[in-house]
Structure formats: structure tokens, C-alpha cells
Amino acid sequence: MRTRRQATLASLAAELGVSRTTVSNAYNRPDQLSPELRRRVLETARKLGYPGPDPVARSLRTRKAGAVGLLLTEALSYAFRDPAALGVLEGLALACEDAGVGVQLVPASPGKDNIDAVHRAGVDGFVVYSVPDDDPHLEAVLQRPVPTVIIDQPVVADVDRVGPDDKAAMASLADHLIELGHRDIGVLCMRLSRERRNGFVSRERQEKASYHVQRARLAALAEAFEAVGVDWSTVPVVERFEHTIEDGASAARQLLDAHPHVTALVCTSDILALGALKEAQRRRLQVPADLTITGFDGVPEGERADLTTVRQPVREKGRCAGKLLLDPNRRVGSAAVTPEVITLETELRIGRTSAPPRTAEQRWFGP
Amino acid sequence: MRTRRQATLASLAAELGVSRTTVSNAYNRPDQLSPELRRRVLETARKLGYPGPDPVARSLRTRKAGAVGLLLTEALSYAFRDPAALGVLEGLALACEDAGVGVQLVPASPGKDNIDAVHRAGVDGFVVYSVPDDDPHLEAVLQRPVPTVIIDQPVVADVDRVGPDDKAAMASLADHLIELGHRDIGVLCMRLSRERRNGFVSRERQEKASYHVQRARLAALAEAFEAVGVDWSTVPVVERFEHTIEDGASAARQLLDAHPHVTALVCTSDILALGALKEAQRRRLQVPADLTITGFDGVPEGERADLTTVRQPVREKGRCAGKLLLDPNRRVGSAAVTPEVITLETELRIGRTSAPPRTAEQRWFGP
DNA sequence: GTTCGGAACGTTAACGGTTCAGTAGCCTCG
DNA sequence: CGAGGCTACTGAACCGTTAACGTTCCGAAC
Structure with a gap:
């Protein structure tokens, strides 16, 4: 048993002495044949081990794969x-x-x-x-x-x-940060191209990213911050090919090592942001007092961390x-x-990971 | 464009003045025809908007759906x-x-x-x-x-x-609890039948459960505890149709309300156990001092809670x-x-949610 | 000069159904 | 009594491929 298909619609029909159409109808249009015949068909089918119409053959004919x-x-x-x-x-x-x-x-x-x-x-x-x-x-x-x-x-x-309007959504988040007073930010982003690369990203690479979403979010950030006088080419952007919390943490570390002065870490995903939080904790930085961290997506794990993010x-x-x-x-x-x-609608969600940057004084003497 | 399939192997073949087989070979066995002809076939295909062999027809013929x-x-x-x-x-x-x-x-x-x-x-x-x-x-x-x-x-x-040997796995967990000294336990289990039911479960229902896994785990518990003289028919077992942390919590509540004396809550899944932990917290019960809670599966969330469980x-x-x-x-x-x-191998994982039960004295006067 | 062998391409027959346009038989109705 | 309609069923075309052989052609070997 359970061997190569033995019975087909045709063999069943032959056995019963009816047409293939009738057998087909027994399965697909019960109203097209007498209940008695239908019963006989189904019974014979069981006896012969006929498992019902072949899905692939059916798909070919009906042009529906289901x-x-x-x-x-x-x-x-x-x-x-x-x-x-x-x-x-x-x-x-x-x-x-x-x-x-x-x-x-x-x-x-x-x-x-x-x-x-x-x-x-x-x-x-x-x-x-x-x-x-x-x-x-x-x-x-x-x-x-x-x-x-x-x-x-x-x-x-x-x-x-x-999809959401990634650009507008990120713009609203950028506005929030700008309003808080952040001007010195760093960015953590996901994979920008199919080839494996990690590390700081040139502006050109940002603009040529082959992932639409990343491109849009980065562009929105650049635009918003340039509008308030930030020179975007000085803003550090770190890319990670893999998208895990660990990679987020390592990206944050790489960025903060090179640019300890940034007051906010903008991440293009919550996962990266969760990694950044981890790294902040490792460095004993207070979030958001010492460092603002934001995400994107609104995933449950981020919610639990009360992350400032964009919910989509x-x-x-x-x-x-x-x-x-x-x-x-x-x-x-x-x-x-x-x-x-x-x-799709998005919603800026302000959590407990964003706050105004410390002033220079506060930085030296504490709050 | 992008309308009903217009071109087929046959029409392509006709257009080119070759046989269908040749066109088919152009796609499936490049070595069976001259590179030149193959190039022509592919080019004509592109021109005619032929998207390549139809997957369903192919599946029918090759008897492989992929x-x-x-x-x-x-x-x-x-x-x-x-x-x-x-x-x-x-x-x-x-x-x-x-x-x-x-x-x-x-x-x-x-x-x-x-x-x-x-x-x-x-x-x-x-x-x-x-x-x-x-x-x-x-x-x-x-x-x-x-x-x-x-x-x-x-x-x-x-x-x-x-699959794992659920019975043996649960038996090892039961042994652990027995060794710790627990004799007065309660059980939280998942759905036992296709019909929606919640609440206490008779022994008969436990044995007739139509979910193999649940049946095996419950049987293992019953067997182990009866071997040390516990009358299984007195052990409260609460079933939940839905499998969420919330349902786990409510099941724990139902059980503890009726049987506040139990020293351990054995759950047939980590999710239920996490719910039980929540309920214990709500009741201000110390886990594991006041109440031992165990799970089953070894999911990451349970790991984080350092749950005693069986990893599979x-x-x-x-x-x-x-x-x-x-x-x-x-x-x-x-x-x-x-x-x-x-x-598959399973592994008893002893976490921080299981401990010996308090003695009667400890219960009244604290540890 | 015939034979042989491989490259290149063709023929035929499935693969297992669904569908549509009938047709035969029977009932109803004016 | 014939027209019309309904029920139950049939025949044949078609869905788009691929598998298993055939055939043709041409140069090399005997």
C-alpha cells in the first residue's frame, strides 16, 4: 500500500462502467448525479484505494493551484x-x-x-x-x-x-528627536545591499542602497536633519548585514567607540535598537539620560523595553x-x-528611551 | 501584459518551426541541443513573453511538485x-x-x-x-x-x-519532583480534545485525551506519583483549550483557588508554566520557596525565566x-x-523554579 | 563503400483531470 | 399528442508538459 498511484479517474470509471465525467462529478458536483450512483462511485473508490482527484492534474485544468x-x-x-x-x-x-x-x-x-x-x-x-x-x-x-x-x-x-510611507514615518521620528534638541546623532541600519558588508556607510552607499525601506528611512533622516543645519556627511551611519540583537549591539559599539559624543542612536529597526540598548547598558550609559535610542517597527520585544519607535x-x-x-x-x-x-498608517510611539540630550554642563557635572 | 497565459511550449515551437521537445530541452537539458538554437529559442521566448514551462503542467508530468x-x-x-x-x-x-x-x-x-x-x-x-x-x-x-x-x-x-519519548521525559521530571519531596501537586495541561473545554479534568478524560503528547505526559505523571503512593484521582488537573500565557495564569488561579495546599504546579508546556509563574507572582507566592512550578519544551522565554523544564x-x-x-x-x-x-533526546533542565516543599512548620513560620 | 556512433532534433504517448455541449429518457402540461 | 423541460449521464476536447524512443545526418573507422 501507499505505493505509486494505482487508481485514476479513468480506471475507476472503467471499473464502474460509467464515464470519467460522472466520476469527476461525484467528487465535484454531487448534484449532477443520482445519490445512489454517487454512493457507488465513492464506495468503489475506497475499495480501489483511489484517493480522489489528483490535485496537480486538477490544477492544470482549472488553472488554480490553491x-x-x-x-x-x-x-x-x-x-x-x-x-x-x-x-x-x-x-x-x-x-x-x-x-x-x-x-x-x-x-x-x-x-x-x-x-x-x-x-x-x-x-x-x-x-x-x-x-x-x-x-x-x-x-x-x-x-x-x-x-x-x-x-x-x-x-x-x-x-x-x-507598505507604510517609510519616509514620512521616519521623518516624524526625526522631528521628535530634533524637537528634543538632538543634533549629534548616529545611525544604525540594516543591510543595504546583497553583498555582505558591515561598518560605516558612505553617503553614496546610503543613497544607492538596494533595500527600499532602508533607503527611504535613511533619506528621511538625512533630509530632516539637514533642514536644521546638520551636515549629514558628518553623521556616522553603521550598517549590519545580519539583523540580530547581537549585531545591533556590535554596531552600537562600533559607532560609539568612534563617536562617543553622539546624543542619540537612531536605529532603522527595533531589533537593532534592542541591541543598542544592550550595548548602552554594558557601557553603563543611562538611557535616555545619557543616550537616546530609537527603533522602528513596534515589535513586542521593543514594546516591553518601552522603546521610542515608529509602530507599523x-x-x-x-x-x-x-x-x-x-x-x-x-x-x-x-x-x-x-x-x-x-x-498603511504608522504611529510615532514615544517611550522611555528618548529624552533631551544633556547639555554640556550636565555632561560634566551630572544632572 | 501580465494577462492570461498567451504563449506555450507549443506556440513557441510553432513560431520557431521546431518541436515542442526541443523547446522543452532548451529549458531543461541545454546539452540536448545546439547552443545556437537554444539561444534562438530563449530569445523568441522573451519576445513572445513566454515565461518558461508551466510549473503545474510540469508537475503533472514529472510527478514532482517541489x-x-x-x-x-x-x-x-x-x-x-x-x-x-x-x-x-x-x-x-x-x-x-x-x-x-x-x-x-x-x-x-x-x-x-x-x-x-x-x-x-x-x-x-x-x-x-x-x-x-x-x-x-x-x-x-x-x-x-x-x-x-x-x-x-x-x-x-x-x-x-x-518525536521525543514524552512519557520517559515527563517521568524524569516527575522523579525530580518526587525526590524533592513533593507529594501534593497540581497539573496544568493543554487541550485534551477537539471540543472546547476548560477546567478540571477527570481521570478518564486524561486517559482518553486525543492529543497523544498530553496523554503521554499525564500518564507519566500519574504513573510516577502513584508509584510513591499518591492517589492520582485526588490530584487536580486543569485543562485549557487555548495555549497562551494568560490561559496558563487563569488555569493556575483556578487550580490554586480550589487547592491552595499544593506544593508544586506541573505544567505540560512552558507557556502554561509562564502563566502559572505570573499567577504566583500575583498571589505573592515565592517561587520556588512557596510553590514549585515546572514546564515542558524548553522554549527561550522559559529559559529566560530559568524555568525547571524538559528541553526538547x-x-x-x-x-x-x-x-x-x-x-x-x-x-x-x-x-x-x-x-x-x-x-529525539530530551534533557531535564533544573532551573530556579523548583525546590523542596516547605515543611508544615515552615509554612506557618516562614523559612 | 559500408558500418558505426554520436549529436541534434522529432514523434508519440502519456500525466490525470475538468468542462461543455450534447443526448436519451421521462415527466408535465396545454 | 407533441412541445418543452428536467434529470442523469456521456464524448471529446483541452490544460501544458515531459519521457521514452525514433529518426536523420555526418564524419570517422574498418
Whole structure:
């Protein structure tokens, strides 16, 4: 038993002396045949060990796979550690569950450019999350004649897009810091390109970052601080390829070692900020008295630390993408009627990790 | 553009005046045709907007879908909150990523018995995790003529099985408590059946639990404590349908309200134990001085609380299941050569939440 | 000059269903 | 009594590939 498929619709039909159509109907349209015959069909099926219509053959005919693909260019395993990615996944799963379709995690390891996986995925659509703009996987997805929704990416013609306005969101956070009086800041950011790099980042690299989100957030910061007279080229920005608390801590250390005078550490993610907090603690710096630290995303761990951050509805991103993909009214064939660009609300959350910088006097003599 | 599939292998072949096979070979076996022709094929493909061989048609022909299904009878969204489930998912994803195959989350909401999703999933195999023994989804999976690996379930004939020896693991924890001197314990456990129930559990219900894992852990406790003369029918066991820290807390409250004399709260999961810790704190009980609390699983959150628990390699469970499923040497057709039953190691971890019970004297006068 | 062998490409037959346009038989109704 | 409609079922086309062989061609070897 449990060997190579033995029975098919045809063999069942032959055994019963009815047409394939009738057998098919027994499974898919019970109202199209007499209950008695249907019962016989199903019984014979059980007897012959026929497991019901083959899903792949059915998909070929109906042009429906019953699943959507999720592409994120990270080791899949990583996705399960980053709370933000997890939120997206959860939201997407939620939307898909409602519609009764599966979510297929498409393997797209950043190392080997295994484009093939994208070509081989039998899915009705793709959600693309957080991949670099120049990622070949993304290109491969766009090639496929199925609807696609991209999250946190720059808008592509004819493709739905979901995400917050990263630039505006970061601008509001920048304003908060500026209002507090910070002028001497440092920045911790995530990976800016596909190649592994860590350390200080030139302005050019910031502007050429292939991750839209990082680019937007850095640009917003630069713009806001330049507007109050800060020379952005003097602002230290440290990049980390990996996105973990430990990397955040090491980035903070690298930055503070070289620029001990900064009064605020702006991080482009909560994870990095949590790492920065750790490093501050190691240095016995009081947060926020000695050092302001801010994050981005609004993940639960950050919440617990009462981090000043920008909350974005991560779960909603995924859910929204799923809904967009699955809404049957929105599509004719596989083309979106009108490609939608949905901008999600963000919220500046002021926690206990931001405060005015100490004045020079305070620095020397304490508060 | 991006409309209904316009070009196929056949139309491309016609356009080029070659056979379909040749076009197919251009994609799948470059060595089977001259580089020059191949170049022409690919170029024409681009011109005609042919996105390459259709994955579903290919799957039908090759009988390979390039994905494995993961069935867990929980709202998918829940799976992303339970660290243990997440670990399994991560491990599975890891193994699949290595092999370049996708992981499809099969929607199987516990409410509506949407068996169909199982039938419709175009996958090369299934991993079944933590579903009740009598779940119709499980039955549907076993019907499918594809290899299956089950995790944390009782052994099914001809199907691979991965999991720890829950009974032995819980027995070792029980021994630890017995050695410490606990005889008056209470138990917090997870869902025991598919129907929603919360509250105290009769012995019969414990033994008839349709979740293998819970059944095994409870049985191990009963056995161990009866061996030292405890009448198990007097031991309060509280069940919670939902598996959250809050539910753990409320379960602990319910139990302690009715049985304030217990010296230890044994929980069948770390999550429940974390809830119990919370409730203990609310009652201003010292843990472990006033009350011993133990968990099960060894999740990071529990680690942080220095919980006494049983560590099990959750990630390894998923990875192992994936490897088993994907190992080409292990199967002829779709039947496993020899169905494997892999028992994973567990480790008793004694943290700071377990200690000897206070003597009666200590209870009245303090330590 | 025939044979041989490999490169390059073609033919045919699945793979396992779904769907749509019938058709036969029976009932109803004016 | 014939038109019309409904029920229950059938036949054939089609979905887009790939697998397993065939065929052709051409230069080298015997």
C-alpha cells in the first residue's frame, strides 16, 4: 500500500462502467448525479484505494493551484526569528486561511540564486516581501503570469504594493528627536545591499542602497536633519548585514567607540535598537539620560523595553497583501484591474528611551 | 501584459518551426541541443513573453511538485505565536531550503473541517504536527498517496514518526519532583480534545485525551506519583483549550483557588508554566520557596525565566521530519522502505523554579 | 563503400483531470 | 399528442508538459 498511484479517474470509471465525467462529478458536483450512483462511485473508490482527484492534474485544468507563494530573500529560517517578518507571515497566513488557500514558502536563499524555485512553484500568486530591488528572484516573479503583491518595495508598474510611507514615518521620528534638541546623532541600519558588508556607510552607499525601506528611512533622516543645519556627511551611519540583537549591539559599539559624543542612536529597526540598548547598558550609559535610542517597527520585544519607535502594522501588511491577492473582484484573468498602492498608517510611539540630550554642563557635572 | 497565459511550449515551437521537445530541452537539458538554437529559442521566448514551462503542467508530468505540505490543526496564525510550533516550522523550513523545495502551509482551521485543502494541496509529501489522533485532516493526509512524516503523534503503520519519548521525559521530571519531596501537586495541561473545554479534568478524560503528547505526559505523571503512593484521582488537573500565557495564569488561579495546599504546579508546556509563574507572582507566592512550578519544551522565554523544564529539540523535530521526507534513498515510489520511528533526546533542565516543599512548620513560620 | 556512433532534433504517448455541449429518457402540461 | 423541460449521464476536447524512443545526418573507422 501507499505505493505509486494505482487508481485514476479513468480506471475507476472503467471499473464502474460509467464515464470519467460522472466520476469527476461525484467528487465535484454531487448534484449532477443520482445519490445512489454517487454512493457507488465513492464506495468503489475506497475499495480501489483511489484517493480522489489528483490535485496537480486538477490544477492544470482549472488553472488554480490553491496556494500563494511567499518570496522573501532570507534564509527561510531567519524569517522565523525576525518579529516583523513573522508578523507579515502571520497576517498573510490569516488572509489565506480565510480563503482556504495555502501559503507556500518559496525557498530563495540569498546565497545561491536559485531562481528555479520561483519558476517551479505552483502558486496562484506571489507576495514579495523585503527583497532588494535588484534581486533576480523578484524579477523572476514578475515574469510569471500570476498576480503579485509586493510589500515594502518601491512601486513596480502594474503590480500592487502594500507598505507604510517609510519616509514620512521616519521623518516624524526625526522631528521628535530634533524637537528634543538632538543634533549629534548616529545611525544604525540594516543591510543595504546583497553583498555582505558591515561598518560605516558612505553617503553614496546610503543613497544607492538596494533595500527600499532602508533607503527611504535613511533619506528621511538625512533630509530632516539637514533642514536644521546638520551636515549629514558628518553623521556616522553603521550598517549590519545580519539583523540580530547581537549585531545591533556590535554596531552600537562600533559607532560609539568612534563617536562617543553622539546624543542619540537612531536605529532603522527595533531589533537593532534592542541591541543598542544592550550595548548602552554594558557601557553603563543611562538611557535616555545619557543616550537616546530609537527603533522602528513596534515589535513586542521593543514594546516591553518601552522603546521610542515608529509602530507599523506588520500583521496588517501581510493580511492586506493576501486580501489583495485573493480578491476575485479585483482581477480579470491574472491582471489587476487597477494596480493598487496601499499605504498603511504608522504611529510615532514615544517611550522611555528618548529624552533631551544633556547639555554640556550636565555632561560634566551630572544632572 | 501580465494577462492570461498567451504563449506555450507549443506556440513557441510553432513560431520557431521546431518541436515542442526541443523547446522543452532548451529549458531543461541545454546539452540536448545546439547552443545556437537554444539561444534562438530563449530569445523568441522573451519576445513572445513566454515565461518558461508551466510549473503545474510540469508537475503533472514529472510527478514532482517541489513542495511539502505542513499540516497543523491550529489557526495558522496561532502557529506563529507558539514558540514550540515555530521551532518545528523553522526546522522544517531549514531542511526544505537545503533541498530547494518549498513548504506549503496547509490551511486546516480547527473549526470548519476543511478537508478539501488537504486534497487540493499539490505537494510531494506531508508533515503532520500536533493534531489530535482523531483529526479528519490527518486521515485525509494518510489517504493521499504521498509520503508522510508525523511529529508528536502516536505511531501509525507505515508512516515515519519523529518525536521525543514524552512519557520517559515527563517521568524524569516527575522523579525530580518526587525526590524533592513533593507529594501534593497540581497539573496544568493543554487541550485534551477537539471540543472546547476548560477546567478540571477527570481521570478518564486524561486517559482518553486525543492529543497523544498530553496523554503521554499525564500518564507519566500519574504513573510516577502513584508509584510513591499518591492517589492520582485526588490530584487536580486543569485543562485549557487555548495555549497562551494568560490561559496558563487563569488555569493556575483556578487550580490554586480550589487547592491552595499544593506544593508544586506541573505544567505540560512552558507557556502554561509562564502563566502559572505570573499567577504566583500575583498571589505573592515565592517561587520556588512557596510553590514549585515546572514546564515542558524548553522554549527561550522559559529559559529566560530559568524555568525547571524538559528541553526538547523542537527545531530538530522539524528538521528531522523534513530530512526524512526528502531523502531520496529512503523511498521507492512513495512508500518508505522501512518506516522509521525516530526518538529525539530530551534533557531535564533544573532551573530556579523548583525546590523542596516547605515543611508544615515552615509554612506557618516562614523559612 | 559500408558500418558505426554520436549529436541534434522529432514523434508519440502519456500525466490525470475538468468542462461543455450534447443526448436519451421521462415527466408535465396545454 | 407533441412541445418543452428536467434529470442523469456521456464524448471529446483541452490544460501544458515531459519521457521514452525514433529518426536523420555526418564524419570517422574498418
